[in-house]
Amino acid sequence: MPVDMRTYLGHVELVNPITTAAGCAASGAELAQFFDLGRIGALTTRSITMAPRAGRPTPRMAETPSGMLNAVGLQGPGVDAFLERELPWLAQRSVRTVVSIGGGTVAEYTALARRLTDAPGVTAVEVNLSCPNIEDRGRVFARDGAASAEVIASVRSVMRYDVPVLAKLSPDVPDIVSVARACVDGGADALSMINNPLGMSIDTETMRPALAAVTGGLSGPAVRPLAVRCVWQVHAALPSVPIIGMGGVLTGRDAFELILAGACVVAVGTALFHDPYACMRILRELEELLAARGFNRLADAVGLAHRPPGASTRHRTDLEESSL
Amino acid sequence: MRKTPVTPVQVTGTVLTTRRVDAYHALTVVAPGIAERFRPGHFVAVAVGGARTSSLTRRVFFVHDVKPDYGGTVEFVFTVRGPGTEWLAERRARDTLDLVGPLGRPFPLPRDPVGCVLAGGEHGSAALFPLADALQRRGCRVDFVLGAASADRVFGALRARRMGETTTLTTEDGSVGMRGKVTDVLPGVIADVRADAVYACGPMAMLRGVTAVAVEFDIPVQVAVEERMACGIGVCMTCVLPVIGDDGVTRMVRSCVEGPVFRGERVRFDDVGTIPFDALGAPGGGSRHAG
Numbered sequence: 265m266p267v268d269m270r271t272y273l274g275h276v277e278l279v280n281p282i283t284t285a286a287g288c289a290a291s292g293a294e295l296a297q298f299f300d301l302g303r304i305g306a307l308t309t310r311s312i313t314m315a316p317r318a319g320r321p322t323p324r325m326a327e328t329p330s331g332m333l334n335a336v337g338l339q340g341p342g343v344d345a346f347l348e349r350e351l352p353w354l355a356q357r358s359v360r361t362v363v364s365i366g367g368g369t370v371a372e373y374t375a376l377a378r379r380l381t382d383a384p385g386v387t388a389v390e391v392n393l394s395c396p397n398i399e400d401r402g403r404v405f406a407r408d409g410a411a412s413a414e415v416i417a418s419v420r421s422v423m424r425y426d427v428p429v430l431a432k433l434s435p436d437v438p439d440i441v442s443v444a445r446a447c448v449d450g451g452a453d454a455l456s457m458i459n460n461p462l463g464m465s466i467d468t469e470t471m472r473p474a475l476a477a478v479t480g481g482l483s484g485p486a487v488r489p490l491a492v493r494c495v496w497q498v499h500a501a502l503p504s505v506p507i508i509g510m511g512g513v514l515t516g517r518d519a520f521e522l523i524l525a526g527a528c529v530v531a532v533g534t535a536l537f538h539d540p541y542a543c544m545r546i547l548r549e550l551e552e553l554l555a556a557r558g559f560n561r562l563a564d565a566v567g568l569a570h571r572p573p574g575a576s577t578r579h580r581t582d583l584e585e586s587s588l
Numbered sequence: 589m590r591k592t593p594v595t596p597v598q599v600t601g602t603v604l605t606t607r608r609v610d611a612y613h614a615l616t617v618v619a620p621g622i623a624e625r626f627r628p629g630h631f632v633a634v635a636v637g638g639a640r641t642s643s644l645t646r647r648v649f650f651v652h653d654v655k656p657d658y659g660g661t662v663e664f665v666f667t668v669r670g671p672g673t674e675w676l677a678e679r680r681a682r683d684t685l686d687l688v689g690p691l692g693r694p695f696p697l698p699r700d701p702v703g704c705v706l707a708g709g710e711h712g713s714a715a716l717f718p719l720a721d722a723l724q725r726r727g728c729r730v731d732f733v734l735g736a737a738s739a740d741r742v743f744g745a746l747r748a749r750r751m752g753e754t755t756t757l758t759t760e761d762g763s764v765g766m767r768g769k770v771t772d773v774l775p776g777v778i779a780d781v782r783a784d785a786v787y788a789c790g791p792m793a794m795l796r797g798v799t800a801v802a803v804e805f806d807i808p809v810q811v812a813v814e815e816r817m818a819c820g821i822g823v824c825m826t827c828v829l830p831v832i833g834d835d836g837v838t839r840m841v842r843s844c845v846e847g848p849v850f851r852g853e854r855v856r857f858d859d860v861g862t863i864p865f866d867a868l869g870a871p872g873g874g875s876r877h878a879g
Contacts, residue, residue: 285826290825298821316869318840318870319840322816324825325826327644336824339840423794537646540819541598
């Protein structure tokens with residue numbers, strides 16, 4: 265019997281739990297050459313900004329063991345071009361689209377949300393909180409629960425009621441649970457984690473930093489344990505909040521690990537650079553794995569690793585208080 | 589949104605032959621889907637390290653040759669630069685390789701039979717041979733200028749001598765051909781053969797020089813850049829360089845999708861590795877926000 269792979273982001277149903285991670289699918293058209301984008305749960309766009317952005321100078325990428333550093337700097341066409349070309353292209357093909365937004369002030373995030381609120385084809389909005397806050401000496405929003413909550417609350421207030429607002433969290437914080445809780449209190453319908461932790465690499469030939477921007481975001485399997493830990497902690501503290509888990513997912517097994525930790529959706533990022541078919545392969549592997557473990561529904565596996573030792577796999581303590 | 593003219597495919601191909609060519613390695617891989625779609629200027633993105641690799645970024649190489657054997661083979665040339673290419677150099681016949689291709693925008697070909705000078709630096713010359721083939725089939729005259737640091741790094745001198753009307757070699761140490769750089773002899777060659785167009789592939793500094801020469805002669809120049817990439821398919825956004833568009837606006841464009849072949853005079857070689865202040869979306873250009 266095929267496994268029921270449907271999952272929910274808030275009240276929005278996705279046909280399966282695999283999405284692309286923000287910034288790893290360009291405009292979507294590039295990956296559409298390899299597989300039908302309508303077959304994955306959703307496509308997450310790069311972080312859209314108000315104005316076009318040229319991004320960071322090159323070199324922007326350095327390979328590291330089981331991962332890579334990137335400092336692209338949110339290169340993108342700006343919201344006008346996005347709404348004029350990229351979003352309609354995706355909407356025409358009925359691709360469920362999670363639009364990631366990035367800004368430097370609360371007002372900018374809000375303005376972006378306002379532009380998206382009437383645009384057809386927006387399945388959800390993911391707020392990239394790992395942007396420097398111009399009004400707070402460039403401190404990244406995601407490092408501060410109050411600043412994150414302010415952005416989320418503001419975006420939530422202007423976004424259509426039926427479009428879920430997702431908060432994308434950074435692992436570079438002392439307590440991810442408190443930031444997660446602040447975002448949920450601010451109105452986040454779901455949480456995405458993790459964004460790239462900051463890393464750095466030095467070229468020992470030139471004896472200079474390998475990236476032009478000096479530091480960059482670390483991605484790939486190297487960060488997966490960090491992602492599993494963050495998803496685990498947040499799911500334990502906020503079991504009713506949907507989590508989009510991401511961080512170094514290369515295989516169905518990796519996706520399953522994040523699902524067991526508490527993610528109900530899994531995003532694929534760096535794997536796409538290595539294997540353009542990664543999303544479809546991971547989805548297939550995940551489905552086979554669930555079937556092999558005797559699951560009829562993906563939903564039964566979400567957060568299952570949290571059950572007490574010795575408890576049956578069909579028994580979840582965190583569901584006791586629900587209407588089920 | 590520009591449509592890629594050819595749909596790339598991912599192929600797990602069997603290595604047919606491996607050979608050393610002076611300082612370089614060449615691998616021929618059975619990859620029918622790539623060979624049949626190939627046009628000169630296309631490149632392939634190769635996964636390195638095997639199935640459970642810890643190297644996640646692909647290595648990109650221009651296709652040197654395609655042959656119809658075994659349904660279609662592609663050959664690419666590379667030099668060992670790090671652990672990834674070292675692993676590639678250790679491949680033997682019958683090993684398998686994961687390739688994605690053909691990628692990029694190929695060289696545009698002239699409509700009329702004109703005279704073309706093909707300038708190659710280091711193993712960038714590899715991309716020029718299928719181009720020379722295509723040009724000659726259109727009745728174009730082809731002349732080669734190939735250069736490198738030393739004799740063992742000049743790629744394809746023999747084949748160039750066979751194919752080209754003339755072939756000029758340069759080495760910086762004078763070990764073969766003229767002592768100097770490609771750009772030192774290029775003006776003479778262009779003038780002698782009354783070339784109508786220049787094609788070039790090689791290191792960025794050489795492409796910059798070749799473009800300057802072609803602009804001096806007021807003839808079109810097409811350059812194929814060898815930028816570092818992670819994916820080759822347009823999603824990683826790491827292989828960008830500043831290029832002036834038809835509308836006169838400089839954009840940071842991806843060399844994998846919008847390139848790797850550009851009109852030379854459109855590439856802002858002086859600004860490669862930076863974000864020019866007047867590029868679309870440059871910092872300070874009204875978008876001083878976000879990280």
